[in-house]
Amino acid sequence: MAALLESDCPALELIARGKVRDLYNVDADTLLFVATDRVSAFDVVMKNGIPGKGKILTQLSVFWFRLLADVMPSHLITSNMDEMPASVQQYRDQLEGRCLLVRRLKVIQVEAIVRGYITGSGWAEYKQKGTVSDISLPAGLQECEQLAAPLFTPSTKAEIGEHDENIHPDQVKKMIGTELAEKLSQAAVNLYTKAAEYARARGIIIADTKFEFGLDEHGVLTVADEVLTPDSSRFWPADQYAPGRGQDSFDKQFLRNYLVDSGFDKKTSIELPDDVIRDTLAKYVDAYVRITGEQPTL
Numbered sequence: 001m002a003a004l005l006e007s008d009c010p011a012l013e014l015i016a017r018g019k020v021r022d023l024y025n026v027d028a029d030t031l032l033f034v035a036t037d038r039v040s041a042f043d044v045v046m047k048n049g050i051p052g053k054g055k056i057l058t059q060l061s062v063f064w065f066r067l068l069a070d071v072m073p074s075h076l077i078t079s080n081m082d083e084m085p086a087s088v089q090q091y092r093d094q095l096e097g098r099c100l101l102v103r104r105l106k107v108i109q110v111e112a113i114v115r116g117y118i119t120g121s122g123w124a125e126y127k128q129k130g131t132v133s134d135i136s137l138p139a140g141l142q143e144c145e146q147l148a149a150p151l152f153t154p155s156t157k158a159e160i161g162e163h164d165e166n167i168h169p170d171q172v173k174k175m176i177g178t179e180l181a182e183k184l185s186q187a188a189v190n191l192y193t194k195a196a197e198y199a200r201a202r203g204i205i206i207a208d209t210k211f212e213f214g215l216d217e218h219g220v221l222t223v224a225d226e227v228l229t230p231d232s233s234r235f236w237p238a239d240q241y242a243p244g245r246g247q248d249s250f251d252k253q254f255l256r257n258y259l260v261d262s263g264f265d266k267k268t269s270i271e272l273p274d275d276v277i278r279d280t281l282a283k284y285v286d287a288y289v290r291i292t293g294e295q296p297t298l
């Protein structure tokens with residue numbers, strides 16, 4: 001249960017709290033990302049978590065940061081507790097395997113979404129206007145159809161509890177300048193393309209993903225946050241894929257089916273039964289093993 005406590009590191013200043021991850025100040029140059037075992041569905045965080053989820057998704061992010069290091073630099077310093085400062089090591093028992101020491105960046109306030117398939121809010125906009133993020137797409141696309149090429153479809157970073165708003169890539173140019181915007185969109189597409197091809201060959205479709213970027217102390221564009229986890233991306237089982245309908249989630253379908261079957265109101269957090277927790281954990285392990293070829297450390 002330790003991974004669900006209010007603050008895992010009381011001596012460190014909590015500076016950001018997401019649905020399932022927390023971010024702490026460590027010193028002038030570094031921050032600590034802590035992945036909890038919390039799980040959310042339909043934008044609601046459940047009352048109990050998935051024991052081990054935080055460790056698995058942290059290790060998956062580390063795998064992708066290393067695989068994609070030739071595409072661009074990341075903010076990752078280490079996930080190895082022995083390499084972390086004493087202020088973090090004091091929490092070794094709770095945090096081992098589910099925290100990342102990262103470089104402090106000047107974060108670019110854009111959700112850098114890349115879509116390989118049209119689904120979710122992109123499909124909703126396409127049905128209404130034939131566009132995604134105001135980018136015109138060919139007529140006649142089916143739900144969940146693969147796009148001709150991965151598409152950079154940015155959104156704003158909404159306040160907690162609000163929904164991100166899809167914006168046209170030109171809006172990003174107005175926000176951060178054309179040169180940086182073009183570098184950022186190309187970097188996002190390059191990262192997604194390499195990861196999606198790698199995962200597809202191992203039975204997982206990464207339909208879309210959200211990257212965050214920042215500038216380091218030398219002004220170098222750097223990939224931040226977590227990358228290419230089932231929390232930041234849509235993972236679909238490739239062997240069940242078919243365009244023209246919604247796809248099962250690789251990792252959350254047991255959870256979603258249980259919630260729908262139990263009349264979930266999509267507002268009130270509930271307690272998950274043991275079998276849903278067990279089956280959901282197994283899917284996170286399955287995704288990790290397929291992608292990395294190794295068992296996660298739990």
Ligand SMILES: CCOC(=O)Cn1cc(-c2ncnc(N)c2C#N)cn1
Binds near residue numbers: 016023031075106214
């Ligand atoms: C817990 C969820 O909160 C966030 O990820 C949002 N966030 C990220 C930063 C950040 N700030 C400086 N340097 C970084 N490397 C990062 C990163 N990543 C701040 N808020």
